Amino acid sequence: MTAVAIATFDSEGAWLRARTRAIAAGHRVVGEWLPYASKAIGSGEGRGGILPWALTGGAIGGFGLFALECWTAIVSYPFNSGGRALLSWPAFIPAPVEFAALTAGIGGIVAMFVQARLTRLTHPAFDWEEVAEASRSSFVLALGCTAGDDANAAVALLANAGATHSRVIGL
Amino acid sequence: MSGVQMRHVRKQSPRWVLPSVTSLDHVTEAVAAPMMDRPAGPRYWIAFATMAALTLAGALGIAFSLAYGPGLWGNNSAVVWGFPIANYVWWIGIGNAGTLISSLLLLTRQKWRASINRAAEAMTLFAVSMAGIFPILHLGRQVYFYWLFPYPQAMGVWPQWRSALVWDFWSILSYLLFSILFFYVGLIPDVAALRDRPGKRGWRRFYGVLAMGWQGTPRQWRAQRRLHSIMAVIAVPLVCSVHSIVGLDFAASLMPGWTESIFPPYFVVGAFFSGFAVVVLIMLVIRWSMNLEGLIVPAHFDVMAKVILASAIVMGSSYGAEWFSAWWGGERGDIRLVVYEFTGDYWWLYLLMLAMNVLAPQLFWVAKLRTNAWALVGVSVGVLVGMWLERILIILNTLSTGYEPSFWRTYAPTIVDFIILGGTLAAFVLLFLILARLIPVVSMYEVRDLLADERQA
Numbered sequence: 013m014t015a016v017a018i019a020t021f022d023s024e025g026a027w028l029r030a031r032t033r034a035i036a037a038g039h040r041v042v043g044e045w046l047p048y049a050s051k052a053i054g055s056g057e058g059r060g061g062i063l064p065w066a067l068t069g070g071a072i073g074g075f076g077l078f079a080l081e082c083w084t085a086i087v088s089y090p091f092n093s094g095g096r097a098l099l100s101w102p103a104f105i106p107a108p109v110e111f112a113a114l115t116a117g118i119g120g121i122v123a124m125f126v127q128a129r130l131t132r133l134t135h136p137a138f139d140w141e142e143v144a145e146a147s148r149s150s151f152v153l154a155l156g157c158t159a160g161d162d163a164n165a166a167v168a169l170l171a172n173a174g175a176t177h178s179r180v181i182g183l
Numbered sequence: 184m185s186g187v188q189m190r191h192v193r194k195q196s197p198r199w200v201l202p203s204v205t206s207l208d209h210v211t212e213a214v215a216a217p218m219m220d221r222p223a224g225p226r227y228w229i230a231f232a233t234m235a236a237l238t239l240a241g242a243l244g245i246a247f248s249l250a251y252g253p254g255l256w257g258n259n260s261a262v263v264w265g266f267p268i269a270n271y272v273w274w275i276g277i278g279n280a281g282t283l284i285s286s287l288l289l290l291t292r293q294k295w296r297a298s299i300n301r302a303a304e305a306m307t308l309f310a311v312s313m314a315g316i317f318p319i320l321h322l323g324r325q326v327y328f329y330w331l332f333p334y335p336q337a338m339g340v341w342p343q344w345r346s347a348l349v350w351d352f353w354s355i356l357s358y359l360l361f362s363i364l365f366f367y368v369g370l371i372p373d374v375a376a377l378r379d380r381p382g383k384r385g386w387r388r389f390y391g392v393l394a395m396g397w398q399g400t401p402r403q404w405r406a407q408r409r410l411h412s413i414m415a416v417i418a419v420p421l422v423c424s425v426h427s428i429v430g431l432d433f434a435a436s437l438m439p440g441w442t443e444s445i446f447p448p449y450f451v452v453g454a455f456f457s458g459f460a461v462v463v464l465i466m467l468v469i470r471w472s473m474n475l476e477g478l479i480v481p482a483h484f485d486v487m488a489k490v491i492l493a494s495a496i497v498m499g500s501s502y503g504a505e506w507f508s509a510w511w512g513g514e515r516g517d518i519r520l521v522v523y524e525f526t527g528d529y530w531w532l533y534l535l536m537l538a539m540n541v542l543a544p545q546l547f548w549v550a551k552l553r554t555n556a557w558a559l560v561g562v563s564v565g566v567l568v569g570m571w572l573e574r575i576l577i578i579l580n581t582l583s584t585g586y587e588p589s590f591w592r593t594y595a596p597t598i599v600d601f602i603i604l605g606g607t608l609a610a611f612v613l614l615f616l617i618l619a620r621l622i623p624v625v626s627m628y629e630v631r632d633l634l635a636d637e638r639q640a
Contacts, residue, residue, distance in 0.1 A: 047207055062409050062413055120410050147397070
């Protein structure tokens with residue numbers, strides 16, 4: 013791959029049509045950028061998922077705080093509070109439940125950052141003006157190709173599929 | 184608010200974006216341009232200066248209270264909870280509603296949430312922050328508030344985990360931090376759009392850091408959407424439990440009128456009720472001040488007014504259940520309390536509360552009034568006043584007439600009580616004014632999605 017044919021589309025339908033045609037014509041999709049979460053992208057999770065991380069975070073926070081409550085109330089600071097049992101477990105439940113929700117959220121956000129490969133503040137795609145447009149209004153599709161006839165064919169295909177703008181970027 | 188009666192309400196399948204909004208880019212510009220391109224006008228700065236001055240007055244009220252103690256408030260030896268706890272419960276109720284509204288509507292796939300969820304979530308952050316001030320003030324020895332947090336200290340003392348105050352600490356802290364995360368996850372694509380939009384370099388850098396390298400690839404959208412849904416699933420029980428715990432602060436005691444199992448759900452409905460009233464007011468102001476008539480349409484107000492009406496009916500039923508329980512249970516203290524509510528020192532406040540919370544929202548049975556700006560403002564403000572009265576009267580009626588007649592005292596707030604309450608109200612508005620110049624108050628990417636859906640339909 014020595015070049016990228018990149019194109020912008022003003023609707024989800026046009027982007028999907030172009031994508032289908034490009035794949036049918038043997039082109040490789042090397043990048044896609046969308047202005048909203050289109051239903052066409054599905055909802056499958058990447059490796060590892062987010063839910064297991066959230067559950068793990070919640071379990072660590074919830075059980076961790078409950079263990080701390082038990083240890084402090086029974087071992088470290090056994091305080092007779094009106095004759096109540098040292099292990100007053102029903103009264104120990106509210107705080108860990110609330111805290112578990114928070115740590116589940118933290119676990120989930122860490123997983124999302126890993127999966128979405130966030131925190132990369134610099135990336136070659138940020139130099140392409142089409143990608144900047146995608147976050148505001150456009151659907152952008154990039155096809156890998158070799159400079160020359162292959163690239164011209166890819167750009168022609170994208171233009172015919174309804175692209176509002178297309179060009180070749182040399183690598 | 185010109186054109187008091189809003190137009191374009193359809194009886195069936197309402198449009199949530201008006202036809203005047205023609206493209207995805209139009210959505211982005213409609214929200215971003217007033218914030219980034221247009222300088223704040225004189226109306227904004229007048230509002231800003233007024234709120235800043237009132238916030239400062241509230242801060243002075245707090246400073247004097249810290250210096251001279253709770254003697255500056257109306258609290259007395261019988262009514263020990265007074266304004267601080269009523270204000271806390273009221274603010275936390277409003278704060279609970281934002282995340283509840285946003286997450287419930289997300290889980291039930293209500294597309295119309297796109298225009299209101301950002302403001303509702305911001306409302307949560309600010310209201311919970313205001314709420315958090317009051318329990319600390321009410322501690323008496325505020326300088327030691329950090330003792331609520333478990334940390335190994337030289338004295339070997341740990342928090343009293345059986346205390347409802349400690350439950351409050353964990354629930355508010357967890358809820359506030361969780362709400363910040365929930366708000367941020369929903370904000371990432373929009374700050375990325377602001378980063379990529381032409382504008383001042385410094386601001387674009389600021390948004391670039393907030394966006395964390397968001398590009399909008401399918402992988403990122405899938406991860407963001409998935410996490411948003413998971414957090415919504417966690418948020419609903421979290422919100423309900425937070426306000427239930429606030430209800431338990433009362434219900435776990437042995438005072439007449441408080442020891443009721445209905446308190447936790449009754450508090451949650453009250454939170455939802457007052458929260459929706461604030462969202463209606465905020466959306467009216469945003470719609471009017473930022474010219475967002477195309478994105479915040481009359482159908483939004485129509486549906487929110489219906490929610491307020493339904494909540495008012497539940498609130499009325501809850502009050503009725505309280506009176507019935509007192510009569511049916513036959514407990515003398517409870518019966519005396521209900522009689523005192525209608526005939527005692529605060530009877531007129533109690534009737535005003537019932538009028539605001541139960542009767543005024545009945546206006547929304549009339550379809551025209553659900554999209555009439557003045558009716559929406561009047562009922563929403565009425566609900567907020569009514570809910571605040573409900574919070575203070577829960578405290579005053581019970582503590583003024585406890586089980587021991589020799590201990591009966593009436594309560595009269597002081598000017599300092601009102602200054603602190605007013606200060607938090609002003610700070611809440613001030614924070615919104617700052618927010619409106621910093622981040623999009625309407626979720627741009629979700630409205631783009633909604634517009635695409637409506638186009639297809």
